[in-house]
Amino acid sequence: MTTMSLFGATFIAFGPLIAMFIFTIVKDPLKVIIMIAGSFFWLLSLLLSSLLWVIVSPLQDELAFAVIFSVIFQELFRLAYYKLLRKADDGMQQFTDVDQDVISKNQTGYVAGVGFALMSSTMSTVNILADHSGPGTVGINGDDELFLLTSAFFTCCFTLLHTFWGVIFFYGMDKKKYLMVLGVVVSHLAVSCLTLLNQYDPPMYMASLIPSYVIMVLMGTWAYYVAGGSFQNVLAFFTCKHGGYDFD
Amino acid sequence: MIYVGINYFSPCIRRLNATHQIGCTSAIHGNTGVLHYIDNDASLNWLVNKGPHGPYIPLMTADMFTFKNLQMLQKSGKINGIMVIHLADQAPPSGGFSPDYQCPNQEYGLYPDSDCSQFPWNPLGSGMMYVDYEYPIFAMTDENEVRHLIQYYYKENNPVNDTIPEYPLCAVQLSDRMHAAKDTETCMRRSSRYTNMEQFVYCDPLGNQNVFGFLKPTNKSEPLQNNSLIIAASKLDSDTLFYNMSPVAGAENDVTGFVTLLSVIEALGRLSQETKDNMSNIMFTFFQGESWDYIGSSRMVYDMQRDSFPNVLVEDLDQPALVSLSHISHFLELRQLGLLNASKLWVHSDPRSQQVDPRVGPENKKIYDALHAAGVQNDIDVNRIINTALPPASLQQFLKRGNISGVVVTDHEHKFANRFYQSRFDLPGLLNADYDNQTEEYISPLAEQLNNVSSVIAQALYTLAYPNGTDVMKTDLTVTNQLLYCFMYRPNCTLLRTVLSSDNARKLANRAYSRYVGVYRADVKNQNSFLVSHLLHYYLGEAIPNVTNKEHCHDLDMKDAVYAYGYISGVDGNGSCVRSMSYESPALSPAFLLEDWTSTEYSTWTESRWTGYSARAFYVSSKAQQTIILSIGVIILLVSLVTVYFIDKKSDILFSQERESSY
Numbered sequence: 001m002t003t004m005s006l007f008g009a010t011f012i013a014f015g016p017l018i019a020m021f022i023f024t025i026v027k028d029p030l031k032v033i034i035m036i037a038g039s040f041f042w043l044l045s046l047l048l049s050s051l052l053w054v055i056v057s058p059l060q061d062e063l064a065f066a067v068i069f070s071v072i073f074q075e076l077f078r079l080a081y082y083k084l085l086r087k088a089d090d091g092m093q094q095f096t097d098v099d100q101d102v103i104s105k106n107q108t109g110y111v112a113g114v115g116f117a118l119m120s121s122t123m124s125t126v127n128i129l130a131d132h133s134g135p136g137t138v139g140i141n142g143d144d145e146l147f148l149l150t151s152a153f154f155t156c157c158f159t160l161l162h163t164f165w166g167v168i169f170f171y172g173m174d175k176k177k178y179l180m181v182l183g184v185v186v187s188h189l190a191v192s193c194l195t196l197l198n199q200y201d202p203p204m205y206m207a208s209l210i211p212s213y214v215i216m217v218l219m220g221t222w223a224y225y226v227a228g229g230s231f232q233n234v235l236a237f238f239t240c241k242h243g244g245y246d247f248d
Numbered sequence: 249m250i251y252v253g254i255n256y257f258s259p260c261i262r263r264l265n266a267t268h269q270i271g272c273t274s275a276i277h278g279n280t281g282v283l284h285y286i287d288n289d290a291s292l293n294w295l296v297n298k299g300p301h302g303p304y305i306p307l308m309t310a311d312m313f314t315f316k317n318l319q320m321l322q323k324s325g326k327i328n329g330i331m332v333i334h335l336a337d338q339a340p341p342s343g344g345f346s347p348d349y350q351c352p353n354q355e356y357g358l359y360p361d362s363d364c365s366q367f368p369w370n371p372l373g374s375g376m377m378y379v380d381y382e383y384p385i386f387a388m389t390d391e392n393e394v395r396h397l398i399q400y401y402y403k404e405n406n407p408v409n410d411t412i413p414e415y416p417l418c419a420v421q422l423s424d425r426m427h428a429a430k431d432t433e434t435c436m437r438r439s440s441r442y443t444n445m446e447q448f449v450y451c452d453p454l455g456n457q458n459v460f461g462f463l464k465p466t467n468k469s470e471p472l473q474n475n476s477l478i479i480a481a482s483k484l485d486s487d488t489l490f491y492n493m494s495p496v497a498g499a500e501n502d503v504t505g506f507v508t509l510l511s512v513i514e515a516l517g518r519l520s521q522e523t524k525d526n527m528s529n530i531m532f533t534f535f536q537g538e539s540w541d542y543i544g545s546s547r548m549v550y551d552m553q554r555d556s557f558p559n560v561l562v563e564d565l566d567q568p569a570l571v572s573l574s575h576i577s578h579f580l581e582l583r584q585l586g587l588l589n590a591s592k593l594w595v596h597s598d599p600r601s602q603q604v605d606p607r608v609g610p611e612n613k614k615i616y617d618a619l620h621a622a623g624v625q626n627d628i629d630v631n632r633i634i635n636t637a638l639p640p641a642s643l644q645q646f647l648k649r650g651n652i653s654g655v656v657v658t659d660h661e662h663k664f665a666n667r668f669y670q671s672r673f674d675l676p677g678l679l680n681a682d683y684d685n686q687t688e689e690y691i692s693p694l695a696e697q698l699n700n701v702s703s704v705i706a707q708a709l710y711t712l713a714y715p716n717g718t719d720v721m722k723t724d725l726t727v728t729n730q731l732l733y734c735f736m737y738r739p740n741c742t743l744l745r746t747v748l749s750s751d752n753a754r755k756l757a758n759r760a761y762s763r764y765v766g767v768y769r770a771d772v773k774n775q776n777s778f779l780v781s782h783l784l785h786y787y788l789g790e791a792i793p794n795v796t797n798k799e800h801c802h803d804l805d806m807k808d809a810v811y812a813y814g815y816i817s818g819v820d821g822n823g824s825c826v827r828s829m830s831y832e833s834p835a836l837s838p839a840f841l842l843e844d845w846t847s848t849e850y851s852t853w854t855e856s857r858w859t860g861y862s863a864r865a866f867y868v869s870s871k872a873q874q875t876i877i878l879s880i881g882v883i884i885l886l887v888s889l890v891t892v893y894f895i896d897k898k899s900d901i902l903f904s905q906e907r908e909s910s911y
Contacts, residue, residue: 002869007878015885024896139416
């Protein structure tokens, strides 16, 4: 019964996303809107990438071509969404009650990142999961049997990566530190090109997965610092000390 | 990427009768099983005794597909379905193979209580096709697909040197869900229920149309006299364990019989009108549905008993005369005729009717004498069998309800010469009638022998109908050969193109039509009944002058209730309208008319409905691997939930140095 694998892979792929959604986004309707709009923007980038792929039909078999341009389009649309959100700041002010906390600029970056992550992971994984709803698993045509597991782990990785990139990108644009933006683009290209290693026969899953996770951890650390964290905070977190705003 | 479709196969389907369901079905979404290749006893034993990855779906060679092996597999409880290899160029099992009973159709015949083991007509019969299998059985008919399946097996699933193969393993899923269940009565009851103004039908009765024709016209204004009509009969259908099988089987079983009769009709039809005027009338009959407990013949007798054969009489309308059992003087039935041993033909009659009715014995002898004399003229040694029951034959249905003089002519004395009765191996190659790669002019050895047999029958019928006649009846070898070619090999042949209208002739197939009777649809003939009906028009009829198109011919047909009209192309290709006394009558078991679905007197066979069948191959992983993936997933989900919860809760600690405060 591949139903078990199906559920396992779904949880691996969407676990972090579900957790983030439930605990940080769902309570605030404004964040939900920002997230969904972010998903939509990612979808637009996918549309553009597919159009390019259809138009440049001679290169349809060259995955590298499609991947690089897809990354470029995704980052362009992240930029476009950033611009849109900043313009809409005034409008969003009107939606909030006076005594509720308004969303900080860093948080919009985070939520936008989650939106991108949601759509990106859905589009890349749902077909694979649907195929695994029957009794069979990958292999009869010679493909590697770890395909499902690796896809799920990659999706998990990309979910977190998109979230972190959202934070870093928006902060970099706000502070006009364009080197950070470049860093996001370069690391996105790096990870996507690493996945190209998977198309060979036999596929080099470990060679692509492990560096991707390393980059993800690096991005995570960078985003944490950008968002206002520090090593002392982490220690404080673990030793249950209270932070700045506590009242006795 | 995951699934490889399997497209060329024939499934075993489910049928029901008064008390049982037989055949195969799958679960709603199909039956999945690990592939195993059984080509010898060792691999069979490995599966039964050792195979740990069950359930399996074995791929069996035809030699290994025996009832005994099937029972062994079933008892092991490890199989979820079976695939059988059936390729055109493979030799049939050397020991013969027959899935029918040892005494076919005994229960609804004339001798339901006799002990079959004393006189088994079909000693190789295992009764396999009447078993209720709870799993699907598919016959694989494409060479490439079979080769791929065997390759997958040797790559992954083969236990080399007694080791247990490891996951991932190749598996297949077979899907042919049958909607009907339990027995005919249950199914018909469920099918006649209305739910929310809708009716779901789960099964359909088997049946088609009997085809018959008279040598001379009859009219109800001159009713038939008792003992004035000769019936010459044959059956048109046969079946196998698998549905829609290719190549079409039943060569010895039914084709040899009805082709002989058709050839006889051609010869007798050629006689001059004056000769025919001096003869008794002969009704040539082709029954449908005989394999499934005599559907066609039992219905014809039923109609005869109720004065509705060939049609119910209506006032003020010119109609053919009624036929009933008392009008029948002699009944001559042709059954399997392709495997003559030393040119010997055997004439069977029923001992009981001879004892009961004093007229029957001498008349049976008369038929035999006519046959014997005709045999002498045609190098056929006609022998008589006395004091033995009739083999399975439509005559049994007539004798159940009346004492008439009748014989069954076959090529076997006691047991069938056919070692593949009702199986998919009953093919023309068995009979020296291999028309493959031959032109239409090629005369097969079977055609030559069968032509002698048909000359014997034609001469005997002539003698019976016209004792003082002097003609010598010889059937035409070209005609016999063409009939064999058209029905055994390719319907798109010269003869059939001649007897059909040009647009129908264009639709003739290049491969033989299946001779399974199929489900009953009112007024619809299956392909073989349709072709035989047109051949009867052609052989027994006369052309109507000055009718040039099909519509005009059809109009004439509508207006005339005595004659039937058919539009044929003719030898020259210009169409003509032919008028004859050849008709159809419904071959639907009286059990369905009477709605007596548990009838023990009439056939109650129905065929289940289904929505599509399919098969595919793929890999499966071990349960352990799947459990691991599930566990990892659950762990990651839980860890994520916990982590994000705490991060969110303590976000003020973690993100205290926010470089941009809220605005």
